[in-house]
Amino acid sequence: MTDSLFGNPHSASASSQLASRRIDDTRLQVLQFFNASPDDFDVIFVANATAAIKLVADAFRDQPDGFWYGYHADAHTSLIGVRELAQHGSRCFANDGEVEQWLFSESTKQENGLQLLAYPGQSNMTGRRLPWKWCEEARKPCLSLRQRFYTLYDAAGLVSTSHLDLSDASSAPNFTVLSFYKIFGFPDLGALIVRKDSGHILRQRKYFGGGTVHMVMTFDQQWHAKKTGSLHGCLEDGTLPFHSIIALDSALRVHADLYGSMENISRHTRYLSAILYDRLTKLRHANGRIVCKIYSPSPSEHSVGAIIAFNLQDSTGRWISNSEVEKLGNVKGIQFRTGGLCNPGGIANCLDLTSDDMRQNFAAGQRCGGENDIFRGKPTGVIRVSLGAMSNLKDIDTFTKFMDEFYVDHGPSVGTTIAPPGLARLQQPHFVVEALSVFPIKSCAAFKVPTGMAWEVRDRGLAWDREWCLVHQGTSVALSQKRYPRMALLQSQIDPSRGLLRISHNIEGTAQKSLDVGLGRFGTSTQKLRTCDRYINHESSVCGENVDVQIYTSVHIANFFTEALDVPCTLARYPQGALRYSNIRRPASQRGLETSQPRSIMLANESPILLVSRSSVNRLNEQIKHNGGVGKAVTADSFRGNITIAEELVGGQAESPYVEDEWTCVTIGDKTQHSDFEILGPCQRCQMVCVDQKSAQRREEPFSTLAKTRRKDGKVWFGMHLCLTSYSGNEVVKIKAGDRVVPQIL
Numbered sequence: 001m002t003d004s005l006f007g008n009p010h011s012a013s014a015s016s017q018l019a020s021r022r023i024d025d026t027r028l029q030v031l032q033f034f035n036a037s038p039d040d041f042d043v044i045f046v047a048n049a050t051a052a053i054k055l056v057a058d059a060f061r062d063q064p065d066g067f068w069y070g071y072h073a074d075a076h077t078s079l080i081g082v083r084e085l086a087q088h089g090s091r092c093f094a095n096d097g098e099v100e101q102w103l104f105s106e107s108t109k110q111e112n113g114l115q116l117l118a119y120p121g122q123s124n125m126t127g128r129r130l131p132w133k134w135c136e137e138a139r140k141p142c143l144s145l146r147q148r149f150y151t152l153y154d155a156a157g158l159v160s161t162s163h164l165d166l167s168d169a170s171s172a173p174n175f176t177v178l179s180f181y182k183i184f185g186f187p188d189l190g191a192l193i194v195r196k197d198s199g200h201i202l203r204q205r206k207y208f209g210g211g212t213v214h215m216v217m218t219f220d221q222q223w224h225a226k227k228t229g230s231l232h233g234c235l236e237d238g239t240l241p242f243h244s245i246i247a248l249d250s251a252l253r254v255h256a257d258l259y260g261s262m263e264n265i266s267r268h269t270r271y272l273s274a275i276l277y278d279r280l281t282k283l284r285h286a287n288g289r290i291v292c293k294i295y296s297p298s299p300s301e302h303s304v305g306a307i308i309a310f311n312l313q314d315s316t317g318r319w320i321s322n323s324e325v326e327k328l329g330n331v332k333g334i335q336f337r338t339g340g341l342c343n344p345g346g347i348a349n350c351l352d353l354t355s356d357d358m359r360q361n362f363a364a365g366q367r368c369g370g371e372n373d374i375f376r377g378k379p380t381g382v383i384r385v386s387l388g389a390m391s392n393l394k395d396i397d398t399f400t401k402f403m404d405e406f407y408v409d410h411g412p413s414v415g416t417t418i419a420p421p422g423l424a425r426l427q428q429p430h431f432v433v434e435a436l437s438v439f440p441i442k443s444c445a446a447f448k449v450p451t452g453m454a455w456e457v458r459d460r461g462l463a464w465d466r467e468w469c470l471v472h473q474g475t476s477v478a479l480s481q482k483r484y485p486r487m488a489l490l491q492s493q494i495d496p497s498r499g500l501l502r503i504s505h506n507i508e509g510t511a512q513k514s515l516d517v518g519l520g521r522f523g524t525s526t527q528k529l530r531t532c533d534r535y536i537n538h539e540s541s542v543c544g545e546n547v548d549v550q551i552y553t554s555v556h557i558a559n560f561f562t563e564a565l566d567v568p569c570t571l572a573r574y575p576q577g578a579l580r581y582s583n584i585r586r587p588a589s590q591r592g593l594e595t596s597q598p599r600s601i602m603l604a605n606e607s608p609i610l611l612v613s614r615s616s617v618n619r620l621n622e623q624i625k626h627n628g629g630v631g632k633a634v635t636a637d638s639f640r641g642n643i644t645i646a647e648e649l650v651g652g653q654a655e656s657p658y659v660e661d662e663w664t665c666v667t668i669g670d671k672t673q674h675s676d677f678e679i680l681g682p683c684q685r686c687q688m689v690c691v692d693q694k695s696a697q698r699r700e701e702p703f704s705t706l707a708k709t710r711r712k713d714g715k716v717w718f719g720m721h722l723c724l725t726s727y728s729g730n731e732v733v734k735i736k737a738g739d740r741v742v743p744q745i746l
Contacts, residue, residue: 006246008239010211019242026249027232030191033252036166042199042231044192045240049156050078052177052192055235056116056152059205061085063114072099072119072130073345079118079154080344088113092345096131103137115149121158125346125384126296127273127305129158136171150174150198159183161269161306161388163262166193174198184251187244192235199231209237258389265389269306272387272396274299277308279400285315286411291403295350295382306387309341309350311379314714315409319379321714323371324707325407326383331687331703332402339381340368351379374714406707429656431741433668434614434646437637438462440501441571442469442603443481444490445693446640454734457675459724460600461608462642464494464501464519466574469603470561471551473568478547478603482688485696486565494519505564515560517552517571547603550575574602582607582680582723599680599723607680607721611660612641616718619657624705634702637693639685639719643668645741660720663743668735675733676725682717685710689718 007015009023027043046052060067066087071079073094083090093099099119117138122129135151153173155164160182166172176193194202208216208226212234216224227234259265277299283291294310312320322338329336340347347353353361361375373380385399436449449455456463470479470487481487486507493502496519504514549572552558558570574580582599601608614636621633636644647655663679690703706716724733 001243001246006242009242010239019246022246022249023240023242026245026252029249029252031193034164034166034193036172036193037169040169040196041166041172042194042196044194044232044235045245046190046192046236047241048188048190049154049177049179050190052175052190053078053082053118053152053154055192055205056175056177056202057082057085058207059202060114060116061087062204062206063201065113067114067116070099070102070115070117072096073349074120074123074125074128074130074343075118075345076120076124076154076156077342077344079120079152082116082118082152086116094349099134100131103134113148116152117150118152118154120154120156121164122155122162122305123343123346124157124307125341125343125382126309126350127157127307128297129162129303129305132171135173139170150201152177156182157305157307159262160386161262162266169195174201180248180251184248184255186251187241187247189241189244189248194231196231202231202235205235207237208234211239212237268389269387269391270299272391272393273304273306273308275393276385276387276396276399279396280308280310280403283400283403283408285409287315287409289313289315289317291408306391307384309382309384311351311382312407314407319374319377319714320407321371322373322379322381322383324711324715327687327716328406328703328707329402331690331700334399334402336386337384339373341382341384347381350382353378353380429615429659430648431613431645431743432648433643433735433737433739433741435636435644435737436462436735437640437642437644438465438492438494439640439642440464440466440468440492440494441490441503442466443479443484443487444470444492444503445488446637447492447494449737451737454736457609457724457733457735459608460602461604461723463496465609465642466601466603468501468517468571468573469549470565470569471549471572473558473562473570476551478572479565479567479569480688481691482686484565484567485691485698488691488693488696490561490564503560507564513560513564515557517557545580547580548575548578549573549603582721606683608723609643609677609721610639610641610683610719611643611645611666611722612636612639612719613657613660614644614646615655616657616660618655620702620705620709620718623709624701627705627708632699632701634689635693638689638691638702639683640689640693641719643722643735660743662745663720665725665744666722667742667744668739670740674739675735677722678725680721680723682712683719683721685716685718 004018005015006019006022007013009016009020027045028038030043031038031041044052044055046055060069068088069083069086069090071083071090071092073092080092093102099117103117117134119130119134121132135153138149138151151173153176155176155178158164159178164176164178166176172195174195175198177190178193179190181188203226208224212227214225214227277294277296280292280294285291291312292310293313294308296308296310297304299306311322312325314320326336326338344358348355348358357376357378361380364375365372366375366380387395436455437446438449438455439446471477472479479487489505489507491504493504494500495502499519501517501519502514503517504512506512552571552573561569561571580601582601582604599608617634617636617639624632624634649655660679661682665679666677667674668677669675685703685706687703689706690699690701691697692699703716706718710717
């Protein structure tokens with residue numbers, strides 16, 4: 001690409017002809033890679049495997065008499081979606097036996113009408129490989145009906161670590177789909193490999209795009225003449241991704257230089273997956289319970305790909321949240337996939353989920369990509385680890401050590417569990433407010449309330465806390481420090497007397513700048529700030545929830561934040577009078593007879609106020625040191641609490657870490673002026689606590705140690721959510737550093 005000029009292949013220029021020649025050469029190399037004769041097969045380049053499936057589905061939909069569709073339960077979602085286009089109905093085959101019974105049935109072979117059978121070469125969930133012979137069997141109906149029965153073979157998962165051999169055209173699928181990135185890593189490109197004797201089906205597709213027709217008339221006569229030459233010539237719509245295809249040419253050559261053949265990769269990954277499978281199978285808790293519930297077949301006993309799907313159970317047999325495992329994996333630099341894996345049939349079969357179960361889970365809030373992944377005692381997804389050509393034994397050692405360190409219960413150890421109920425009652429510690437922090441802009445740095453300054457507390461939390469956020473200008477999604485750690489370097493100062501919010505940054509590579517925004521709403525700011533206070537109503541996504549916000553229209557504001565973060569974003573504000581409620585409520589067992597009502601919040605994730613104990617931070621740092629994290633102590637700021645409390649210790653009295661776990665409410669203030677706060681429950685933590693709030697650098701701690709010492713019900717907890725017990729809207733509640741904190745336990 002640095003030495004040559006490539007142009008649109010639909011032209012006669014020299015650059016275009018060069019691109020055409022390279023595409024033709026690469027097309028042949030692809031066929032040779034799969035041992036497919038160019039006399040029997042053609043390659044159609046598409047965006048990905050799903051695009052190839054859709055191309056076939058559209059062509060079958062456009063047949064004059066429609067078609068019937070059958071698919072295996074282990075099919076990827078993209079294969080399942082074809083059923084919506086099948087005019088003569090569809091059938092999901094629950095298992096291999098149902099497919100074979102249907103294939104070998106004489107009545108099936110004598111049915112009239114076009115039929116399409118689709119299945120994966122390898123389950124993308126369990127790695128189980130489905131029979132190749134089905135494609136060959138589908139070719140055996142009597143000659144008069146043979147051209148009415150077709151197979152769609154999803155080879156995307158299979159070809160990543162196994163050779164696809166199309167040398168015997170008579171037994172090959174009619175249509176084979178795949179993605180090249182799963183083989184080579186790059187480029188992001190897909191292909192549809194078509195048996196030429198099946199190409200007439202695709203030629204009857206109604207849609208046509210640029211480059212696939214000889215002539216088109218658009219006015220008084222709406223007529224066109226499709227290309228009649230090569231199959232790919234009439235199906236590759238528009239300009240081909242010719243740079244990606246040229247990159248594919250390089251990928252094929254480099255792949256051969258590195259590995260020799262797919263057979264070498266297959267042997268290598270089969271060896272590694274057998275070792276990993278054996279190690280995961282042998283993991284046991286101290287009481288003998290298994291750690292991993294594995295859904296993939298044993299690589300030593302079955303034809304299976306180099307992937308293993310499983311779920312984790314604690315020593316009591318309860319399921320561990322997959323999203324929590326993934327969070328810790330991210331912290332430790334281990335990449336795997338969790339969830340439904342776009343394989344709903346496989347998930348339903350392996351997890352014993354009925355259709356009613358899945359509907360009820362959806363109604364209860366389960367969503368693709370959501371963190372709630374255990375409903376009514378059952379997981380809704382799995383963990384999948386995949387091995388490839390570049391995997392090695394060190395990778396397996398790293399992963400199994402990770403599993404053993406964090407998810408195997410080796411028996412009691414000192415300081416590794418959440419304090420048992422009742423312990424807090426015996427210690428009776430005395431606490432004061434050490435510091436107050438307000439986070440005006442969600443996920444940005446805190447404004448430390450000056451010592452001695454009383455700060456107003458409202459029903460939605462501390463005044464001006466998380467009232468603003470930054471939203472991506474393209475997607476309107478609120479930015480999070482989890483994805484953009486440099487947000488920690490955006491400092492805020494609140495000056496209530498002047499009605500100003502001042503934001504500044506001193507980010508490496510940019511000059512230090514500041515921006516003033518008025519605290520007041522429409523018509524209350526000075527002339528200088530008026531342009532900063534114009535905003536429009538808009539809907540934004542905040543932590544997966546759609547929230548109405550008012551987006552600032554000032555170009556100056558957008559440029560300030562975009563330059564600071566190197567992300568196209570701007571400022572938004574929570575509308576006055578809008579209602580958004582916390583989903584955190586104290587467990588019923590701790591509420592006594594009263595009912596804890598949902599609490600209103602601004603742009604906070606879960607609750608109006610977060611409380612963090614200095615004693616608990618100190619204990620955590622002791623545990624980090626004990627676990628080998630010397631020099632990796634964390635500050636209380638890492639947990640981004642609004643109220644940090646510290647113990648008043650007398651005469652060598654020991655600290656009482658995690659005593660707040662047992663609190664149900666607290667009173668803050670002195671005898672003459674105090675306010676009551678309700679404890680809503682513990683704060684579930686994520687890997688965002690690993691962002692250093694001073695440098696914005698990611699690290700393993702404290703989440704790594706929290707995952708060992710503060711895990712309960714499969715989740716990691718630190719800090720407590722709270723809110724005002726009652727708030728009329730007319731009263732003014734204020735707290736300050738130094739106020740006494742008196743806890744209560746029901």
